[in-house]
Amino acid sequence: MAPLLFQNARLIDPEKGTDAMGSLAVVNGQIVSAMGLDGATVIDCGGACLAPGIVDMGVKVSEPGERHKESFRSAGRAAAAGGVTTMITRPDTLPAIDTPEALEFVRRRANEAAPVNVRPMAALTRGRAGREMAEIGFLMDAGAVAFTDCDSVVQDTKVFSRCMTYAASLGALVVAHPQDPGLSAGAAATSGKFAALKGLPAVSAMAERLGLDRDIAIVEMTGGRYHADQVTTARALRRLDRAKQAGLDVTAGVSIHHLTLNELDVGDYRTFFKVKPPLRSEDDRMATVDAVASGLIDVICSMHTPQDEESKRLPFAEAASGAIGLETLLPAALRLVHAGHIDMPTLWRAMSLNPANRLGLDAGRLSPGAPADLVLFDADAPFVLDRSKLQSKSKNTPFDEAKMQGKLRGTWVAGVPVWPLD
């Protein structure tokens, strides 16, 4: 494969924290110094942004079990089209990915069908039922990068603390969904004026803090490595800050939807805006944006959750939760840049470098030796999103017909172009 030379590019380097014009060379799938490179294929970027590919922590590919909603092929194409070069997949499939054999299936299907890197997470407990520990050691050997029961909270604190203790002994990362299961049972919205007027079953924002408080106490007790999948409220962020100050091995993510939408977007029961946890107040949204800017929140993810029309075209409380996000993560995240809330290197730390570091991956960097997982995009180009044109099998995006800025020009994985398709 001929070396590649990207010229006239606006290089976004989250590791160095820089955003400057320059060029970048790729040889044998790795980024190299551009000095003295001969015979390279030159790509003139025309001033467009070139950044490390997105590492999306928490993608649901509905395979096995619900391939009609999303397969590795369709999710892989959606990822390539969205600048996501590494999908960190969730184990909340049917059945759950809770054995080395199931994980082997995921890896095989991913290799066959997805043009981007796939690194699977595995279930923390069998069947995500919160009773018996999954085979954490075997699953790590088989390639699991983290362990999570996703939105199913391990309610029994004894089980959770044993899982954390065992995982800690292996250095495994546990990803949890901070939420008090009692308070949040049956909820479809965040309590407040809006949910009450619409007559929707709602959960207090306090439930997230309660869940996070419990988890942090167990991290303190067990010394485990912990990542909260989504922290979306101001009051939970204060607890996260305190845990980090105390030196606990705790990080947190947030979905792009909680950074760019609020509870009022639900409007007249629009179920494409039903996500888990439910969208929050504008004050909470701004608090999470500030937390990304300050680095308190480490990771932005798409929380890509495909749902078909049948499971969404129901009364709001009965409709399925979740929104797809692989293809809209980049332009939605650029809203935060265009609004002046964060700068490009900070955004790319949250979308690429931090998740890679947390999961022990080599990605997220532009320095020599790093894998040439790259995304080229025009940050300002405007467009109106048409959900029917998305690559995902499911089209449940809250951004349908939204005005967005930031068009993808190309995606490379290990120096190989994966988007656009020729």
Add this chain to the structure above:
Amino acid sequence: MSFRARHLLGIEHLAPDEITTLLDVADSYAALNRSDTKHATALQGLTQINMFFEASTRTQASFELAGKRLGADVMNMQMQASSLKKGETLIDTALTLNAMHPDLLVVRHSQSGAVSLLAEKVNCAVLNAGDGRHEHPTQALLDALTIRRSKDRLHRLTIAICGDIAHSRVARSNIHLLGKMENRVRLIGPPTLMPSQAAEWGVEVYHDMQAGLKDADVVMMLRLQKERMDGAFIPSEREYFHRYGLDAAKLAHAKDDAIVMHPGPMNRGVEIDGNIADDINRSVIQDQVEMGVAVRMAAMDLLARNLRARRADTSVMV
């Protein structure tokens, strides 16, 4: 005359002049209903289907009678007994019915927002007969008509709504309506049955019934559902009646001419003392039932006029 809506899904999106129009038309139907020949022809030739996904006797009977008095062909469908058990979705049910060309669809459903979801999929006019805890617009309209006829006005009144506000669609529709007509609305109930941040709705919130009833012109009691009585939301039925049941002693804090309302069916001895409910000088509960038919006639009449106008428009375009 101004009533522009295509559906009657809630009070939230109605303008005050639309509410006044509805009540004026309802007044004329109230007169008709008291005459010997209770027939009009406003819905002649039209088909009205009542779809109740949640059991109801009173509201369904009221809608049925309203339709029949206006000459519509009325069909009742007991939805809880039929398609849902077979796994058909709400949307499919709506499409099936739509293919039968109804003109008016009266829908009750246990989920908030379900009626507006259904309204998106059909060509006819949809009336919300109650969706979850969201809205019950004809109940608020019949309450408003009852108040207007009793007090000779529907503004600058102090109206206390008491009981299980959190789970009540009647309360929400009434809060919208009474607020739009510039009344002072008070909500009274135990904190476990009061929505969080209810005070942000432009109402006054009371947990003490005596204080909340002080100088009220109208006392509107809400039904407490049986399943909420024991332990989960309130400790017991008798403690609830002691603190929040309407009896003569509590009612004495309201104005001397205050009227007492209840959307029915009542739990005598739980939220209201039987003697108060039966006191013809205070209770307007039977008037509410009477006005219910008139208001539903008015709502269906006005929606049918808009429906016919829209159909005439589109046929011109074709």
